[in-house]
Amino acid sequence: MVIERIQFSSRDEWLDLRKNDITASVVGALFGVHDYQTPFGLYALKTGLTAEDPEETDAMKRGRLLEPVAVQLLREQHPEWKITHNTGRGAAYLRDASVNLGATVDVFVECPVRGLGVVQVKSVEAGTFRRKWVDAETHETTPPLWIVLQTLTEAHLAGAAWGAVAPLVVSYGIDMPLIDIPIHQEMIKRIRGQVRNFWTMVEEDQEPDADFSKDAALIQRLYTQDDGSSVDLSGNRIVQILAEREKLKEVERAGASAEKARKTIDTEIINMLGNATTGRMSDGTEVTAKTTHRKGYEVKPSSYRSVKVKAGAVTAPADIDEF
Structure with a gap:
């Protein structure tokens, strides 16, 4: 397994690098646990039925602007770490061409005790954090599963010994717990297997079933105009x-x-x-x-x-x- 480390300096370059890969941020869709993406949506994207929107959404803008704040907090909380913010002209995209799997790590960390690690930064609205991250009974904080899978994939491609998620929760103040994500090699094997299966489906034109709730907007875009024809709906x-x-x-x-x-x-x-x-x-x-x-x-x-x-x-x- 050879991991490419490809530098990019613009959003357009980054989008171009991601075109032919399943990226860590959407791996959860292959397991049906992603909040925003589905297998059908990924299939449409990777087969050219639809294109990735190059426009920055409000949530993406919030994440981009707040990420340096999170990095600064990490440096204050862990002065013993050597922290590299993966941004700017030296930013790197990690890619395993053997399975077309890629990732853009937010933060690389050299810890004197644990060695190389990666930290996935998420900016989370306070109400959403309470609903989706905090168990109502135990009060334990656990990232949504798709974010766990994202962090595992990034740690795998970075060759890291550990991974963590840092949710930046902004309310009246700023809170950012650091949540350790154990490296499960069996889960990483499953991730790679699911990615291979996906690309096999693409090669064999096996379109995944749509989630008619989550994929509603995409289907509306795919079939915006009628063409006057008729089809058989028997069944x-x-x-x-x-x-x-x-x-x-x-x-x-x-x-x-x-x-x-x-x-x-x-x-x-x-x-x-x-x-x-x-x-x-x-x-x-x-x-x-x-x-x-x-x-x-x-x-x-x-x-x-x-x-x-x-x-x-x-x-x-x-x-x-x-x-």
Whole structure:
């Protein structure tokens, strides 16, 4: 196994290097555990059905701008480490051409005790960190599995003895725990096996099944325009999903009717209030209808009143209905 270390100096060069590889950041998709990518999405990307968006998303921009902050924190927390931030003109892309597997390590570390290591930096919104990283019962912090697989892949390609994830959590302050990721050689073998299987599917034109929830936007892009042709949809599956669709349409229609009826009641409430903001009932219940101003974008500016009910202390129902 020979690992290439290829230097790049621009985002365009980096994107070009990644084209023919499964990269560490999306390895989790091959196991069905990635938050943002799927096997079908990867297949579409690597077979040219779609192209990687060269535009920087808000999340990517946040990560790029906050990564130097995380590196500085690492240096402060571990002055004994020799830390190399893999960025700028000397940045390196690691590649194993034998399986078309690649990675861009965030931080290389030379630790006097543990030797060479890699650190994967993630900027995480505080609420997301609590929901996805912290166990509600044990309060233990564990990265999402796709990030664990990413770190393992990067450590493998870097020839590192250890790996860690550093989630930079920004709220009122800044917190960045360092989470050790054990190097599991059997898991690394599985990663390499899944990557080989994927490229075999590409060579043999075996398209993976789509996840019609996660892949919805991609499928819409792939089939934007109809061409006037007709196809045979004979089979049980179309009958099943059309029946399910009709049930969901009935729920939608019921929901629309309920919303229309609720708006009629809201209108009657507003008529009772007149221009008053609040109305109080004998049991202490308050009914408010404050004016909300909506800015104009594609549509003209408008205002509407949102009716809400706050139960009084006397009745104190278990559930509060919001209109």
